[in-house]
Amino acid sequence: MRRCNAGALRAFLALLPGHGHRTATSIMRAVNRGTAEEAFRIIDESHAQLLDDRRTLQTVERALGDLEATTASEPGAGSASSAGSGAEPGAGSGSGGTFIGPLAGKLGIRPATLRKWQDAGLVRPRRDPRTGYRVYDDADVRDARLAHQLRRGGYLLEQIAPLIAQVRAAGGLEPLEAALSDWRGRLSARGRAMLTGAAELEAYLRERG
16 A cells, blocks of 8 residues: 555656646546546646647747748838827827828738737727727737738638737747747657656556556
8 A cells, every 4th residue: 555655646746747736636536536547538638738739839930930031021110190180090199109090001901900800819909098099009010010921921810819929928029939949848848747747657557456
């Protein structure tokens, strides 16, 4: 019994780095209940999540590579001039930023497309307190340009959203490259940890007979 308890502890500690505390606990509870098939199902789900994470990383890396080949030649998106007395969606914002009309014109798309991108979470413009119109700051313009380039490359909105989220979290494209490298390393470490955990779990299953 003491030997099995030691084996259970080793298996649990080996499962932790690859699967996390909650999943490792669920795996060991299933094994100790004698429901190994349930433990295997939980492990399969954890591996599927790692595969999803890898696919997301690969999508972001491919998209970033496509962007690097195009954005270098893209003109900068400066702030528009101050609005006149009859401010309209096609006028510049005096509070710093640009309205939907000028931005759509620079990108060569329709304003309705920018609204659709906003609904998908690709851009997050604020509302001008005087006019109620959407105002796109520098980060919004950057995100709109990224979305535009990726749409031209054939990416779907649901594929673009994770990239935009990563760019925002990293603070731009250059910091994102370092973040992706770290992300890749963490996924590899997690995959190896899963292998170690599987070996210890198999040893514990053999001890239990």
